Amino acid sequence: MSQGDDYKAIEWQDDLENDQVATVHLLAICPGYQGRSLGIRILEEAEEIAGRNGKKALRLDALKTNIPARRMYEKAGFSYKGEQRLYAENTGMTDFLFYERSIFTDVQTGPTGSGRDTELMKEYIDKRVHKLYWDEDLNCARTTLICLSELFKVPLEEQVLSSAIGLHGAGKYGAQCGLVEGSLMFIGILYQSMEKTENDIVEACYDFAKQFEEEFGSLRCCRLRPTGFSKNDPPHMCEQLTGKAVLFSYEYINGSL
Template identity: 55%
Template sequence: MEVEAYIARRVLDCYWQDDVNCATTTLRVLSELYGVSLEKQVLHSAVGLHGAGGFAAQCGLVEGGLLFIGILGAERKLTPEAIISCCYHFARTFEARFGSLLCSQLRPEGFIADNPPHLCEALTAQAISFAALYIKNSPEFACLESTCST
């Protein structure tokens, strides 16, 4: 199955079957793509990372990607400095690609009390595809090319 189609299907499942947020969805899908097991505590920690619990601050799509970079980096024995550098460049390129790191600016209708759930479904699929390709093409993770199906 094409990676983008896989990501779109998994985002749909995470949002509409499991009713989890964007950060948790990002962590789950990236971990599947890269074959990394996630501990329940990691997923529990992401429960409030959708714009800082709805505060509309940093987007959970960014946070989920950053968390996964740290998890994968540690698993692949990258130095803390290499992980930090990768996170910095991920955030910078995410902002350049999507225009912001803030949920309040990325969410299609902002935050209105009567918004329907999961407004960011299409954006989530795009952001996870972006993160998977970023990791695959990142110099810090260059040795991982064979481990991801992107």
Template identity: 45%
Template sequence: MTDAVQQWACERVHQCYWQDDWNCARTQLVLQCEAAQLPLPPLWAEAMAGLHGAGGYGAQCGLVEGMLVFLGLQGALAEESAEEISAHCRNFAAAYEAHFGSLLCRQLRPQGFPQDGPSHACEMLTAQAVAFARQWLLAEKL
């Protein structure tokens, strides 16, 4: 991972978390669209509100969900088939799991979502995942 991509991810994630108060899924989607200079309808970003581990349930990681939505949007705009988009999503999920060890929020964020827990506890993981996703897109030439 290049230092420039990691630095960009750290700075932008911090802003998205502490200034905008976004969750991980929205942050991933918005930053990937920003980096790709892809237009993002505002409603799509707002629709990500419950996609942080399935609304805090601990299911699929919102960082994965945000990237899968990005791949779907990017693929649709490029007029890719549903099969092509599905293949990109599958390949990203496999790469993410191999790199981070899981696709599940409850495993990546073992402290869960306690009422008195810290805000944005996944900031470091989010920055790493945003940078990883950006590098993966570049390596895959997507």
């Protein structure tokens, strides 16, 4: 469906024309089928259809009071973008929340076999990292988790993202880098969803850490970010490193599957 006029007042992640956006205005699951993640599967299918039709984003709205729907959208990877008080025939004047998820269409998920594929993936990741850093002001661990979840189409619980709030060098202490922490967390989430054993997950984390250290020279924030953290640092000074690390993590995970 197309966007309504009420969507124009929202500050969306990307400035897109109407024909570049798909919109879900109503999503309902029969009570007898609720609790089976069908809503998320429907949204994933909607994204696939929208992507095949050249859309760049999937947008939707929800009643502010509809907490289960809001949690589902956030779990499915949608980002909150704004709120408006609008009139609806069945509710009268009501507060609505608006959500958006970018559609990954420029490159295909899967091993980056050709140089062109790798370059397209790098461009996509760099753009996504930039937006998560500067528009959402997220740290490296949460940015890594979100990027990988979108690339592999694995929804994240809000609690998972919350657990990574202080993982940028252990709250700026300079300990293990958030790029490593976020990737290790995602490996556990992805492998568990694939019914891998705990031993498989442990071995994959060990091997990832070893290869990351060989590629970047260290696992520690104080080494990867030699200046440490100070009030005089420019914001998000690890942006370039983050893009490289997310691409490395993506290629490592793809190669391990």
